[in-house]
Every structure is written in C-alpha cells, then in structure tokens.
C-alpha cells in the first residue's frame with residue numbers, strides 16, 4: 001500500500017510541484033495518472049521512491065515511512081520499487097540479460113555486477129522475466145540492437161527480476177509508435193494481473209488511460225482534481241482535469257489515424 005499524507009513539494013525556485021496530496025493506492029491496483037504537462041505527474045511518481053524529495057508531509061509504503069528512511073532502510077524500500085522511464089534507461093552496449101540482471105544489484109551490491117558473477121537463480125529469474133515479456137530469445141543480443149518497444153520490455157523485465165512489489169512507470173510509451181505502445185501497455189497490465197504488482201503509470205494519451213486504466217487520478221497544478229474508477233472518467237471529467245477542451249494530439253487514436 002502506498003499512502004500520501006499531506007504531501008507538498010516545492011522546488012528550490014518556488015514552483016509548487018505537489019500541493020497537499022492525500023492518496024491511498026492499494027496492493028495490486030493499476031492506477032493511471034493524467035494531467036497537462038507540468039501538472040505534477042512526474043513529481044508525484046518520483047516522490048514515491050524518493051527520486052524527488054518532498055518538502056512536507058509523509059509517504060508510507062505498507063505502513064512504513066519511506067520519507068524518513070535512511071541508508072540501508074531506504075535501499076530496502078527502493079529494492080521493492082521498480083521504475084520504468086520514457087527513455088528506457090538501459091546500458092546500451094551490454095547484453096539484454098546483463099541489463100535485466102542489473103535489477104538484482106540491490107540484493108548483492110555492485111561488485112557482482114561489475115564482475116558479472118551472478119548466482120544461477122538470478123540468471124533463471126532474469127530469463128523468466130524476459131520470457132514474461134516475450135523477448136527471451138533476445139537475451140544475448142546487445143540492448144541497442146533492439147527496437148524501442150523491445151527495449152522498454154527489457155526495462156519491464158529488469159523490474160520483474162528485481163522482484164519489485166511496486167512498478168512506477170513514468171510516461172513509458174511516450175517514445176513509442178501506436179502499435180508498440182499497446183504491446184508495452186498490454187505487458188504492464190498482464191504483469192499487474194498475473195503477479196499482483198501494484199502499478200502506477202503516468203500517461204499522456206487520454207484514450208489510452210481509458211483503455212487500460214481501472215482507477216484514474218487527475219492532477220492539475222499539483223492537486224488531485226479527480227480520483228475514481230475509469231467508468232467515471234468521462235470527457236467532461238478530462239476537460240475539467242485539463243482545464244480546457246481535449247485536443248486531438250492528446251488522443252493516441254489521432255496519431256494512429258495520422259491526424
């Protein structure tokens with residue numbers, strides 16, 4: 001469970017990134033966060049694993065404060081949280097499997113990673129993770145030989161090998177074409193369903209949010225302005241979250257049709 005309690009984030013230049021956020025995300029939920037560029041989606045997501053530090057309030061994971069955690073305790077929290085980035089964040093010149101195995105670093109320390117000495121169980125975990133996202137046959141290819149969609153699946157496999165209990169995906173499909181976008185969203189959704197991993201996804205395309213989301217959280221100017229089941233996220237709700245009419249380029253469908 002992820003709990004935000006009166007969370008506020010003010011950047012050093014005075015910009016308010018998050019404004020009194022109170023949220024509870026339950027184990028196994030698949031939550032999509034939407035909002036205009038600058039609404040605070042990345043700040044919210046990245047405050048969960050403390051890639052961004054919050055200014056006020058507290059974030060609890062399974063009842064324990066990650067906000068106050070230090071050193072080994074913080075590392076233990078982070079080990080349970082996988083992160084998927086728009087830009088994949090792979091080491092491009094090394095093999096796919098080494099990238100996936102890097103998800104195991106939190107369990108062994110960096111020395112093993114540098115030497116490439118992985119226990120057999122870890123290699124099996126990594127191969128299973130690649131199998132789950134249907135790219136096991138690419139295990140020994142160099143990461144940069146893969147297409148964008150395949151690279152994103154490697155980063156999902158890395159989070160699986162990490163045995164993450166929570167996956168945070170920050171605009172995971174923003175660099176992908178519409179077909180690959182659906183494959184990656186399908187993978188995230190399937191993993192959520194099959195493994196019960198709590199998943200929080202920031203998305204730009206609203207029709208995609210509707211297609212894949214079960215719970216939608218809408219942010220505007222750092223505040224939660226909508227939080228409810230996807231069925232309630234009508235066009236009017238989206239217009240309200242955005243503070244204006246929805247534009248065509250905010251719909252994946254428009255990209256597919258070449259509008």
Ligand SMILES: Nc1ncnc2c1ncn2[C@@H]1O[C@H](COP(=O)(O)OP(=O)(O)OP(=O)(O)O)[C@@H](O)[C@H]1O
Pocket residue numbers: 011012013015016017035036037038039040041042043044
């Ligand atoms: N390092 C920073 N310093 C100052 N202001 C920042 C910083 N990072 C983000 N902001 C500001 O905080 C607000 C929220 O930004 P954030 O990146 O979380 O929004 P977002 O909804 O993820 O938008 P986008 O989709 O464009 O990334 C914006 O006003 C942004 O300009």
